[in-house]
Amino acid sequence: MSRFVRRVPDGDDRERLICADCGHVAYENPKIVVGSVVAEDDTVLLCRRAIEPRPGFWTLPAGFLEMGETVKEGARREAWEEARARIALDGVLAVYSIARIGQVQVIFRARFDEPGFEAGPESLEVRRFAWDEIPWDEIAFPSVRWALKAWRNGAAGGAVALNPPEDRRGVRPLPGGAAS
Amino acid sequence: MSRFVRRVPDGDDRERLICADCGHVAYENPKIVVGSVVAEDDTVLLCRRAIEPRPGFWTLPAGFLEMGETVKEGARREAWEEARARIALDGVLAVYSIARIGQVQVIFRARFDEPGFEAGPESLEVRRFAWDEIPWDEIAFPSVRWALKAWRNGAAGGAVALNPPEDRRGVRPLPGGAAS
Numbered sequence: 001m002s003r004f005v006r007r008v009p010d011g012d013d014r015e016r017l018i019c020a021d022c023g024h025v026a027y028e029n030p031k032i033v034v035g036s037v038v039a040e041d042d043t044v045l046l047c048r049r050a051i052e053p054r055p056g057f058w059t060l061p062a063g064f065l066e067m068g069e070t071v072k073e074g075a076r077r078e079a080w081e082e083a084r085a086r087i088a089l090d091g092v093l094a095v096y097s098i099a100r101i102g103q104v105q106v107i108f109r110a111r112f113d114e115p116g117f118e119a120g121p122e123s124l125e126v127r128r129f130a131w132d133e134i135p136w137d138e139i140a141f142p143s144v145r146w147a148l149k150a151w152r153n154g155a156a157g158g159a160v161a162l163n164p165p166e167d168r169r170g171v172r173p174l175p176g177g178a179a180s
Numbered sequence: 181m182s183r184f185v186r187r188v189p190d191g192d193d194r195e196r197l198i199c200a201d202c203g204h205v206a207y208e209n210p211k212i213v214v215g216s217v218v219a220e221d222d223t224v225l226l227c228r229r230a231i232e233p234r235p236g237f238w239t240l241p242a243g244f245l246e247m248g249e250t251v252k253e254g255a256r257r258e259a260w261e262e263a264r265a266r267i268a269l270d271g272v273l274a275v276y277s278i279a280r281i282g283q284v285q286v287i288f289r290a291r292f293d294e295p296g297f298e299a300g301p302e303s304l305e306v307r308r309f310a311w312d313e314i315p316w317d318e319i320a321f322p323s324v325r326w327a328l329k330a331w332r333n334g335a336a337g338g339a340v341a342l343n344p345p346e347d348r349r350g351v352r353p354l355p356g357g358a359a360s
Contacts, residue, residue, distance in 0.1 A: 014246070030245050031209045032284050065210050066194070070277030070343065071284055092340040095272055095286055097250035104212050104251055106275055106284070160272040160340050163250065 030102040034074035035062020036110035037151040038087050043128035044148060045117065047082050049140055050124045057140035060107070060147060061085065071106045079110070083126045085117040094150050094161035096143045107147045142167070210282040214254035215242020216290035217331040218267050223308035224328060225297065227262045229320055230304045237320035240287070240327060241265065251286045259290070263306045265297040274330050274341035276323045287327045322347070 003020040017026040037060060038045040046058040061082040065074040072089050079087045090109040097104055119126045129135075131152060139145050150161035183200040197206040217240060218225040226238040241262040245254040252269050259267045270289040277284055299306045309315075311332060319325050330341035 027244075028247050029209065029211050030247060030249075032212055064207075065284065067208050067210055067282045068279050069210075070279050071275060072277070072342065073279070092272070092275055092342070095251060095275065097252070099248050099250050099253070102247045104245065104284075104286070106286075162252065162272070 028102070030099075030104055032065040032071070032074075033062055033103055033105040034065050034071050034078060034108075035060045035105065035147075036075045036079055036087060036089065036108040037093060037147055038079060038083075038085060038110045038112065039151065040112055040128065043130050044134070044151065045083060045085065045126065045128055046134070047119070047123040048125040049122070050119075051122050054140040056124070057138050058135055059140040059144050062105070062107070072108070075106075075108050075110070080120070082120045082123050083117045084120050085112060085126075086114040087111065088113040092160050093154070094147050096146060096161075096163055098143065105143055105147075107143075107150075109151065208282070210279075210284055212245040212251070212254075213242055213283055213285040214245050214251050214258060214288075215240045215285065215327075216255045216259055216267060216269065216288040217273055217327055218259060218263075218265060218290045218292065219331065220292055220308065223310050224314070224331065225263060225265065225306065225308055226314070227299070227303040228305040229302065230299075231302050234320040236304070237318050238315055239320040239324050242285070242287070252288070255286075255288050255290070260300070262300045262303050263297045264300050265292060265306075266294040267291065268293040272340050273334070274327050276326060276341075276343055278323065285323055285327075287323075287330075289331065 004017045004026065005020050006015045007018055008015055009018065009025050017028065018024070045061065047061055048058050049055050061079040063078040065071060069077070075089060076087055079085045087110040090111065092106060093109045094107040095104065117126050134148065136145065146161070146164050154161065184197045184206060185200050186195045187198055188195055189198065189205050197208065198204070225241065227241055228238050229235050241259040243258040245251060255269060256267055259265045267290040270291065272286060273289045274287040275284065297306050314328065316325065326341070326344050334341065
């Protein structure tokens with residue numbers, strides 16, 4: 001078994017995990033989630049999660065980007081895996097940073113490219129919700145709420161959404177300077 | 181030393197690196213690059229690289245997102261590290277996928293928040309270029325060209341740029357279906 005220690009590599013400015021035997025630096029990187037708000041006739045597609053975390057709660061078709069994929073390919077794959085939906089992407093709706101857990105989410109505006117959908121292996125149930133039917137108390141993650149609201153507010157197009165003001169967290173200052 | 185083997189974990193659908201001793205799955209994930217087109221008076225800020233890859237070539241202030249950062253924090257940190265520039269971000273300009281090397285780039289529109297800039301430790305030189313002065317033959321990476329052109333074409337705002345048509349690569353089909 002390799003032993004990993006935490007220290008600052010030469011030429012770096014923060015601690016990394018380093019193998020005590022061979023010196024290999026195991027960088028820990030944020031992960032990319034890709035997903036989509038799939039809309040039709042003023043409804044949106046949600047999936048009730050069959051798996052941890054938050055089983056039983058509703059989410060967008062979304063998941064981790066795989067090596068070798070573009071963000072568009074990943075978003076389309078996730079819609080297929082979780083909702084058996086063939087979708088077409090209409091552009092980037094939002095880029096959210098969930099810094100606490102090292103995650104960046106790229107969420108697309110999308111529509112059905114072919115009719116039909118059904119629960120994939122990671123979903124208990126998949127259905128379309130009109131805006132007034134969305135089960136806000138049973139949404140799996142805050143960023144799902146953000147994305148749905150960004151879609152609702154900006155369905156006509158416009159700038160990409162970033163973390164909303166309701167995402168209260170500390171802003172970290174730059175080295176030697178004020179945050180802005 | 182741990183021995184890693186490639187096989188498909190239970191419940192997964194692709195090969196992963198798995199420790200033959202303990203069964204730990206070492207997922208390989210795409211990495212996130214954050215950067216910015218810093219504009220002022222119709223000029224843009226470029227950095228001549230002091231380091232590999234592509235030393236001596238010009239790039240945007242950009243680099244890998246760190247754990248615990250938002251994409252905005254990362255873009256501002258990189259502008260400080262590479263160009264000693266304090267910048268303010270005006271929104272997402274582009275999201276590029278460099279699938280071949282497992283990279284997603286989130287590029288912001290930005291401006292100077294304070295006057296002044298100079299080469300940081302990873303840059304040989306930093307300067308502002310008017311559009312007609314940009315050294316197109318000495319640009320470090322294709323995505324730097326894409327971002328500069330997206331900035332030029334869309335400076336008035338509008339949708340986020342994705343990989344341009346000039347990025348010719350195969351589109352991978354979804355399982356059991358046609359690509360679109």
